[in-house]
Amino acid sequence: MKRYSLKYEITVVGAGPAGLAAAITAARMGKRVLLVEKNGFLGGNMTLGLPLLGFLDENGKRCIAGFGEELVTRLKETGSSYDHRFCPKHNSVTNINAEDVKILAIEMCREAGVDVLLHLEVSGVELTHGKIKKATFYGKCNELTVESDIFIDATGDGDLAYLAGCSYDKGRGERNELMPPTVMFTIQGVDDTKLFDYVAAHPGEMRAACSTIDTKPGYDADYFRSDPNYVFVGMTELFTRLKKEGKCPVDRGNMIIINGLHKGEMYVNTSRLLHTDATDILSLSAAELEGHMQVKALLKTFREYVPGFENAYVSSIAPNLGVRESRRFKGIRTVTGEEALMGLIPDDTICLSGYKIDIHKDSETATLFKTVERPFGVPYGSLVSAEIDNLMFAGRCISVDEDVIGSVRVMPCCMAMGQAAAVGAVLAHNGGVSVAEVDVSEVREELLKNNAMLSQD
Numbered sequence: 001m002k003r004y005s006l007k008y009e010i011t012v013v014g015a016g017p018a019g020l021a022a023a024i025t026a027a028r029m030g031k032r033v034l035l036v037e038k039n040g041f042l043g044g045n046m047t048l049g050l051p052l053l054g055f056l057d058e059n060g061k062r063c064i065a066g067f068g069e070e071l072v073t074r075l076k077e078t079g080s081s082y083d084h085r086f087c088p089k090h091n092s093v094t095n096i097n098a099e100d101v102k103i104l105a106i107e108m109c110r111e112a113g114v115d116v117l118l119h120l121e122v123s124g125v126e127l128t129h130g131k132i133k134k135a136t137f138y139g140k141c142n143e144l145t146v147e148s149d150i151f152i153d154a155t156g157d158g159d160l161a162y163l164a165g166c167s168y169d170k171g172r173g174e175r176n177e178l179m180p181p182t183v184m185f186t187i188q189g190v191d192d193t194k195l196f197d198y199v200a201a202h203p204g205e206m207r208a209a210c211s212t213i214d215t216k217p218g219y220d221a222d223y224f225r226s227d228p229n230y231v232f233v234g235m236t237e238l239f240t241r242l243k244k245e246g247k248c249p250v251d252r253g254n255m256i257i258i259n260g261l262h263k264g265e266m267y268v269n270t271s272r273l274l275h276t277d278a279t280d281i282l283s284l285s286a287a288e289l290e291g292h293m294q295v296k297a298l299l300k301t302f303r304e305y306v307p308g309f310e311n312a313y314v315s316s317i318a319p320n321l322g323v324r325e326s327r328r329f330k331g332i333r334t335v336t337g338e339e340a341l342m343g344l345i346p347d348d349t350i351c352l353s354g355y356k357i358d359i360h361k362d363s364e365t366a367t368l369f370k371t372v373e374r375p376f377g378v379p380y381g382s383l384v385s386a387e388i389d390n391l392m393f394a395g396r397c398i399s400v401d402e403d404v405i406g407s408v409r410v411m412p413c414c415m416a417m418g419q420a421a422a423v424g425a426v427l428a429h430n431g432g433v434s435v436a437e438v439d440v441s442e443v444r445e446e447l448l449k450n451n452a453m454l455s456q457d
């Protein structure tokens, strides 16, 4: 085995929305930063074809800016994103080109001076005196040991924190039910004019497939026709009928498609892998295999039954299963559903979350929605490990309860958390203190200087 030993001031593990924001922010603040990623590309779930949800709140008011806004601005410069658009169902949508994110992410890392290493998965952690001294990574018969003053876990699943023995929660209810993952795929050759002519004539197809959805009026054919920046959730009557007839290939009551940046291109978010635990390799592997089979079956269903999809074909399948949920780690502060629904903005808020609580149930077709009437604050403490002095979380592994994860998991919020975790880490490093001891008012000051939103005033 080939072995390498490296030393950094700040090491970020995982290069999804949270990790990218964290690594780039910390490097811009002058730190020697390493970003380690298990895939052969950067971007995490931003490369699956998903829209960025949550820049605007329930009332169409902005609640996220900072790093996420900068990324969207850069994408827009190359025609790789539409702008933010109010959506009666999702608050707002910001559709992006999945492939272009991969390139922009590298450019931004290079500009900031982040050292990036790919194809490396964290495999071990060495602890001394309540701190992570070293993390070990494995890839292609190479072992890399990284000594770092501060680590930021942005792996989504919190793999680094897990290996460090940190406490966590997973799922909800007696079965620790987790939201089911999805294999995303891209199709071309769709005629959306035909789809929306059909939907206009059959408004029942836009009926919500679950009882808790709080869609505002206007989520209809005219909305989709007026702007290509849309996410379509519909064909409920069709999917309900197909289910009754035993012809529906997935456990869903509708289809979700995200319009791409090119004519006829759509990202499909309709597969559903029930009873999956993405932190268990046997479960993960089985879901990935079954998800690919669902792609084939869904394409057949679309071509046969959905107007406008007769000539659709699959142009790509996402390189890995999209995981909605796994571990939530114990921070010095845990945000609860009550606080979120009250719109509580604590003094140590480091970003806002205005996206609804959106929980895909691990049972047949259900999705549970709770409206977040006004954005709530994500406190600094929810990014800080309660157990390890030099460990921060960013992204969907932060310290929140089983409800709040349904809101903060959206990608703009993950970028905002990544940006804030980096600022906390840098200030801790500058001051020679633990990440928990940082003066949060200084973190907030630095975030505001960099266009982050800490309130809507």
Ligand SMILES: Cc1cc2nc3c(=O)[nH]c(=O)nc-3n(C[C@H](O)[C@H](O)[C@H](O)COP(=O)(O)OP(=O)(O)OC[C@H]3O[C@@H](n4cnc5c(N)ncnc54)[C@H](O)[C@@H]3O)c2cc1C
Pocket (backbone or CB within 6 Å): 013, 014, 015, 016, 017, 018, 019, 036, 037, 038, 039, 042, 043, 044, 045, 046, 050, 051, 052, 053, 054, 120, 121, 122, 154, 155, 156, 157, 159, 160, 181, 182, 269, 321, 322, 323, 324, 394, 395, 396, 397, 409, 410, 411, 412, 414
């Ligand atoms: C099917 C699906 C639909 C969704 N829909 C939307 C949507 O429409 N809009 C929206 O905004 N959000 C959506 N989300 C939520 C959102 O995509 C995620 O919650 C968000 O991407 C989490 O960001 P993250 O940076 O924490 O993790 P990720 O985006 O998962 O990034 C984690 C990164 O860490 C890397 N990594 C993981 N483990 C290791 C390891 N052990 N070692 C090294 N690297 C590692 C991964 O390869 C990845 O690059 C959806 C999620 C899914 C799965």
